[in-house]
Amino acid sequence: MRVLIFVFAYLFNPYVYSEQFNTLYNLSLGDSIDKALNLLGQPSEVVTQNNAVFRAFIKENHYIVIMENPSGSNFISSIQVTGVSQPTDTFTNKIGLGVSIEKVIQDFGEPSSSKPAIDQITQDPVSNTDIHYFGENISLETQNGLVTSIRIQFDETHSSDSEADRKNFEATMPEEIQLVQDYILNTEYPEVFNEEKYRISVSNFKIIDLDFDNQNDVVVSYKPHYTQSPTIVLFKIDENKKVTRVTEGFAPGPLVQRGDYFLDPHSTDKAIDIQVKEEKKDSLIGAISLKSTKFTMAIDYPNFTHLDMREGFKSYINLTHVNEFVTESNCYQFEFSYIENMFVGYIEGEKKEPFISSIIGEKMYTYIIHNIDKEGFINKSIEVTNLKKDD
Structure with missing residues (x-):
């Protein structure tokens, strides 16, 4: 399993994908953090960064990351599930970890864009691994053609690639x-x-x-x-x-x-x-x-x-x-x-x-x-x- 918590730019466009895919792991964007805790239990790790709180829940063969932004708002602004497999009752529109990208496209439509995944340390392409964007608030990672990560997000934060954000992070x-x-x-x-x-x-x-x-x-x-x-x-x-x-x-x-x-x-x-x-x-x-x-x-x-x-x-x-x-x-x-x-x-x-x-x-x-x-x-x-x- 390739475990990787992505850092994407948080942008939003009202693509039709959002209407088809606004829940993930039986949670929806805008749900309360309390609902996530009731469903997933206590997090394995909690990280605060740039006034956002990330809660990671490690499960068998996968993990889930829930973002609360801003901190203290008590609502879910991003959901990501990563791993090799997940229970089918947590799938969204028959899409989940381990499903082929062909199946995703068949049920969900063509991605708006795709690109090779980049190792954030070496900046080299990751072998047989791609990121597919469905609009700019939904993304999937595939490895050897199988889904290994899914993420949905709100427009509630800044791009992690901006120089201002980087300097602010260092200062805080x-x-x-x-x-x-x-x-x-x-x-x-x-x-x-x-x-x-x-x-x-x-x-x-x-x-x-x-x-x-x-x-x-x-x-x-x-x-x-x-x-x-x-x-x-x-x-x-x-x-x-x-x-x-x-x-x-x-x-x-x-x-x-x-x-x-x-x-x-x-x-x-x-x-x-x-x-x-x-x-x-x-x-x-x-x-x-x-x-x-x-x-x-x-x-x-x-x-x-x-x-x-x-x-x-x-x-x-x-x-x-x-x-x-x-x-x-x-x-x-x-x-x-x-x-x-x-x-x-x-x-x-x-x-x-x-x-x-x-x-x-x-x-x-x-x-x-x-x-x-x-x-x-x-x-x-x-x-x-x-x-x-x-x-």
Whole structure:
């Protein structure tokens, strides 16, 4: 499943499509938020941006995003459903996730326009994925000819592409995000080798209190330039607004075959891979080396350890649990997965614990954080959820 919350320009024209398709997932534009909550339950995540509130509801094989704009209005101004399938009783005019675009056109008419979907990080076309517009307030995404996302919207906001909106968003960013942004730019710029600074690519950020000290912290999702860099990095903020990066980061998802997008730390002559001896298989050689050597980056794999000396403070990833490339003794053959979306929240139980979930392909990878020690290493457990129904 390709999980993607689109950011479209919110424009409106009174096309006939609106009369045929003004409800989605048994909800209509203009319905109250209370009605959505009664139908869908409590949201998995709530995000406020530019005076609009987005509520995400994760269901089996799909999720729904409801937008309330402006905040406090208590009415639905946009509905989006994304995934590989949804219950047929939530279809609109026999149209839903998994239906072919041919069926949509047969029942709904030709789209007013279509174009390839663009990866918002690389700006490259997404393979076999298209966006079809039915007027300018209804849009569908298809992958390999099947519907993977549907969105309807009111004319109640500005274009997300406008420079004024971008500057306004930056000016109204939460203080925690501004503090972390300043830290990244001025204190510890990521992935610096031989004083070479590449433009950072932040794909997502979330605010959550990781250690229950009543101070919000920040979780950042990166698209790195180097193969051996964390794709999720945690930043703590203390009561004096001082930012520190948590030593351990994450790289959720499977290891995948190396492509040609990422740079290789080994090309800097500041990286080595050490094969783990059989009698030390259970030892975290990387974590030990990080504490006792000049290396600043360490990654423990099942069969070997990667070490390098990039600029900055110590950084660590524990990937001893991965199942791919387990017979390799170096990291030349693979890279980390691209995170399509990220969620944070708390596991409620005997002990309330924060979690960080990443959507990658048809699975959700969740880190449940039990505690973070004084050296920045994380005691955690990992859960993998299949988002696609078994055949």
